[in-house]
Amino acid sequence: MARLKPKRHGVVTDMTAMCDVAFLLLTFFILTTQFKKPDVEQIKPPSSISEKLLPDASLMTVNATPEGKFYFQPVENATERGKLLDKMSQKYNISFDNNQKAAFQRVQAIGVPMNQLKSFLDLPGDAQKNYKGSGVPMDSTNTQLTDWIQQSLSVNPKYKLAIKGDVNTKFPNVKSLFEGLRDIDFLNFWLITSQEKSE
Template identity: 35%
Template sequence: MARVKVKKQSTFIDMTAMSDVTVLLLTFFMLTSTFIQKEPIQVSTPASVMEIKIPETDILQILVDNDGKVFMSMDKQEDRVAVLEKMGEEYGITFTPEEVNKFRLAPSFGVPIGQMRSFLALPEDEQDKILKDYGIPTDSTDNQLKSWVKNARLQNRDLRIAIKADQATPYPIINTIMTSLQDIRENRYNLITTLKVVSTDN
């Protein structure tokens, strides 16, 4: 008996649904992701067992390296610009619109206010290279950190202050930062730490 030859047909799989799901997942992750801001220095924060989530908005972060250099960042560009203008008024410095716009786009800052104009005149890549060599003055004769924080508070009453310091930073330096905040009646602030893993072994 002769065998019946079945004609081969190509298999077709509709990938439309898969493409839709992929696009939806990609959109979801893009909209919910939080991008890490560029920081002028890398710090290794101390470990702690306390777990309190710091809000993602209305944050003024004070970054301290192990040499005691202080930098700051604010999450809202409008607040940044307003604080710079207030600092200019306080120290008798007028910033051009171009300088203000450059400062608006800077994620972190940490230059003595007297050198801010010359710093902002530099290209962005040059700013990134030399910013770590500066730092906001915190000494008793010219404590500009107090002025920055005070003007930031005037601009945004809901501001939360967070101190992020390297674990090798000497305590007297941290104490100077905390004393500066207390001098302007900023007694509530968070210390950013790394979560310490607690062993459950007996």
């Protein structure tokens, strides 16, 4: 006797719920994405084959230009930035008013010596972004850059440091930075590179 096959029914999937979830995820990613802030000066990092990613949180960055100027980017946390400015103002005996403290919490990068920081913070936001200062001093006699790093670590010892140098930056220009980091016994940091293209 022939075996009866069960009748096949088409499966109907309601796509409404899937569309709702897709749009919720899309909305979530759009609203929570933070765009990378552009550098004060264009820096093209050297390439490497490393695939290790930088941590997102608690990262301070030092940018080194081909001319040997340094820009310091403190971490994004506004309250910890305020504490950092207080510590640096105590160290250098410089006082800042409330407007300057608020401007420091929004500043992208510091590229001026401490004696010019007040006038830099008094600039409007767009002028600060386009201002190309002389860089944070870092040599054998004036170690303001390592002071920024050391005071940041005193605010939060869990901070990490990344150094982004231009591909054309000569080693003697950043040697003083490495020596300064050695002097404050801060030996673990990342060097930012661009991903080498596979051929």
